[in-house]
Amino acid sequence: MVCFCFLVDQTREVRRSKLAAGVCSRCGGGASVADMKTSTRFCLVPLYWKSWSAVMCTYCGAILKSYH
Template structure:
């Protein structure tokens, strides 16, 4: 008997806003990106989570707050 589970994660950009500060690598502007993450099991949504990520607008580097 073969059992197959269809699982996956979908990410969707909800909004983008300018953030204060400058990129430490190139000096470009920083964007705050709100991302909605959704886990699916057999096309049924199980888990939703909203995340805020920071990226440089010039070099597209992912920035981490400390």
């Protein structure tokens, strides 16, 4: 009998951000342009990471638009 156990974790981190013109369509908060880093780990070992930019809300943290 074979048993597979996968422990996969994905974290999203804001590296830096600056204010941008516009408001959030969900809560009405301000918008900012952020450089993001997403890392995927398997059993605490980082397997894959990607850097990308996004326009996000400064109040609720929702991602309004992403640039991969």
